[in-house]
Amino acid sequence: MLSHDILIVGGGLAGLAAALESDPNLKVAVISKVHPLRSHSVAAQGGINAPLGNHPDGADDSWEKHTFDTIKGSDYLADQSAAELMCRSAASAIYELEHMGVPFSRFPGRVIAQRPFGGAGFPRTCYAADRTGQVILHTQFEQSLKKNVKFYDEWLVTDLLIHNDRCLGVVAYDLKSGEILPLKARAVIFATGGYGRVFLRSTNAFINLGSGLGMAYRAGVPLKDMEFVQFHPTSMFGKNILITEGARGEGGYLLNNQGKRFMEDYAPSAMELAPRDIVARAIQTEIDNGRGFEDQYVHLDLRHLGKEKIDKRLPSIRDICINFGGFSPIEAPIPIQPAQHYSMGGIDVDETCASPVPGFFAAGECACISVHGANRLGGNSLLDAVVFGSIVGKTASEYVKGSQEFPDSESYILQKSLNRKQELEDKAKQDSGENVFQLLNRLKAFMSDKVGIFRNQKDLSEALEQIAQLRQDFKKSYIRSSCLRYCQEFVTFSEFDSMLDIAEVITLGALNRTETRGSHFRTDFDKRNDAEWLKHTLMTQKEAKPEINYREVEIGKYQPVERKY
Amino acid sequence: MKYIFKILRYDPEKDEKPHFQEFIHEPCPADTVMEAMKDIRDQQDPTLSFRYSCREAICGSCAVVINGHTTLACLQSVAALGTTEIVIEPLPNLEIQKDLYVDMDPFWEALEKIEPYIHNEGEVPENGHEIDEAEMDKIYQFISCILCACCYSACPVASRDGRYLGPAALAKLYRLVQDPRDQRDYTSWRQVNAEDGVWGCDTVFKCNDVCPKEVRPADGILALRRKIFVSELKHIFKRKP
Secondary structure (H helix, E strand, C coil), X not given: CEEEEEEEECCCHHHHHHHHHCCCCCCEEEEECCCHHHCHHHHCCCCEECCCCCCHHHCCCCHHHHHHHHHHHCCCCCCHHHHHHHHHHHHHHHHHHHHHCXXXXXXXXXXXXXXXXXXXXXXXXXXXXXXXXXXXXXXXXXXXXXXXXXXXXXXXXXXXXXECCEEEEEEEEECCCCEEEEEEEEEEEECCCCCXXXXXXXXXXXXXXXXXXXXXXXXXXXXXXXCCEEEEEXXXXXXXXXXXXXXXHCCCEEECCCCCCHHHHCCCXXXXXXXXXXXXXXXXXXXXXXXXXXXXXXXXXXXXXXXXXXXXXXXXXXXXXXXXXXXXXXXXXXXXXXXXXXXXXXXXXXXXXXXXXXXXXXXXXXXXCCCCCCCCCCCHHHHHHHHHXXXXXXXXXXXXXCCCCCCCHHHXXXXXXXXXXXXXXXXXXXXXXXXXXXXXXXXXXXXXXXXXXXXXXXXXXXXXXXXXXXXXXXXXXXXXXXCCCCCXXXXXXXXXXXXXXXXXXXXXXXXXXXXXXXXXXXXXXXXXXXXXXXXXXXXXXXXXXEEXXXXXXXXXXXCCCCCCC | CCEEEEEXXXXXXXXXXCEEEEEEXXXXXXXXXXXXXXXXXXXXXXCCCCCCCCCCCCCCCCEEEECXXXXXXXCCECHHHXXXXXXXXXXXXXXXXXXXXXXXXXXXXXXXXXXXCCCCCXXXXXXXXXXXXXXXXXXXXXXXXXXCCHXXXXXXXXXXXXXXXXXXXXXXXXXXXXXXXXXXXHHHHHHHCCCCCHHHCCXXXXXXXXXXXXXXXXXXXXXXXXXXXXXXXXXXXXXXX
16 A cells, blocks of 8 residues: 655645655655646745835835734734744745745845735735746745655545544545555645635636545534635636736726726725725625626726836736737736635644644645634735645654554555545446536536625525535436546546535535624625624534534734724 | 537547547637637536646646647637637647646656756855846746646657657756856756757757747757857866866
């Protein structure tokens, strides 16, 4: 049986950071359903936050100020010591990335360039033009080759194996051979990213189905704060491709159909650089009140920045507009609308990235520590992935060195993989039923419709009913492919099961949270309610049903006050 | 408008050799070839297999040949092809595994041969490295490479000589040796001073033509040749008594 000390699931920023920081004397492997360079981290554009103070307006910046901005941005739902840990680690994390070879853009003083981002008191977002995720991921991958990290490319993990309150390994589907195999591990790290494609309108890669979260949930690990879904203000209308916050950081304007910079009505001092929850709601409000275009979008205008700045600082945005919209942002405004972008919630882990289950860890977007609370600031997700990716590598290494090999786990692991194989074969033998791709399309449509930026009890309840209906229909689904090599149909089939759980946890959490906080806006409870809701939602699967618990938010130096920008 | 999509199919368990299958499909006007293929899969044939991920030309998953032209399926608009018959084939120079899936291993193996990482052994400087923007500008176009293998597949040299490192790996080497942080000595990359390295290039610039990210890998290969020439000269002078 394949066996590792540490098995890292996911090859994006958090997963590779974990691989690079794991003890090199341990047997470590990264297992990913795509080649690591195809991970969604590659699409991050605008940058990564660290209070380096390289910008002329950033001289007074500090990690304390970064921490405060992060907590205020989170609408006070972040655990304050976790946010502090991330921000304290930011500068050294950036210098380490630079040393590994990340080609950051530079300022004239030969230092790393920084730009302003939303919700930040100072320009502290380090960037490489507008392809920051790409250069960091490629650099981490290069370092992984240098360190001879073992990769299982194009292996989809289908089950997380937890038995008698202990993590034993995973079951995985090797796309190349079509086999389903057990992998034993003394520690498993999930760095599986987000679930964006639970929604129809999402900036995420098509592969972001989010099954990591669902696997953890089905194995009995709690999911935390899943109702907090970030909708990015600026996705290109039509394809919902991300248009970086850096476009506004460089000075772009948001304009309604009257040519007005409407952010002055919502965030008069921060304007376009208010946090994402506020800007996304402002845009949607303008559209809903007839001040958009075609009742679908508003304009993001970069024309006044000029060709030189756009070519130099936003070349990918220029190319995205030309290639996917057929226009140049140098000559025309960009039609934009909000779209699902990020999950603040995730697998419940502590500051060391340990889950409540011994031997199971998580980092990056799939984890919730929580540093982002109810709303993440732009530029903090890459930082989260890099900082906590490194931390989880160390934590898991320490855990393995201090733990005993679990005896007699192999028969359990083998049985679980045989069960999964049997299910696949049964579904492939069936010759009629529902097509899983069609079921997925149905799920996405009502999640965007009913569990979006503005929520209310009626919509959320209807969404829960539709999820229940989809569960019934999913039981009738089948796999038409007879060849199980490179079978995308099986990948989607396996992940869809998880997506139904994720959709339910998001929706139920949103229905229960009768307040408005950060990204979670209830039109029927439109005020923040600290007296009752300054707490994390924890959802655990018990006998195939979600059980809800709550946990107090850890408040440190910063008492919650009203957020104004 | 209805289009005919002729997609190369290959089931390694059933088919002796690949064959084309035709699908009639009506894409939305702004659809890319990848979106059309996804819709065909979702609506007509869930067994159709192809790589995809970001759908915005940054992850490098979906390189294929469309009407004879090597590119990313997500970057190619259907309407811009100017014909209602669209032929989609897997990348050449790499073995077909199933449908549009090819074996990428030779491409990754070539990359690994050039030690594709910054060679610097020192500690992380306390306040970071000091680097001029002009230094970054020199390597800027090569940093745009997403390792999609379009160039490798279109390269006539890689096609006839499996040992040739290929455009992407050599361009990557150039990007690294030009980086002020990289301290590798010429002797450590002298191996590319060979027919399966920089001298293998036919300079027909197919790689430059097909790159979906407007990288010009051949520029890197030619620049490496110049660097090698200078380094070899230095080497010769050093050896003189």
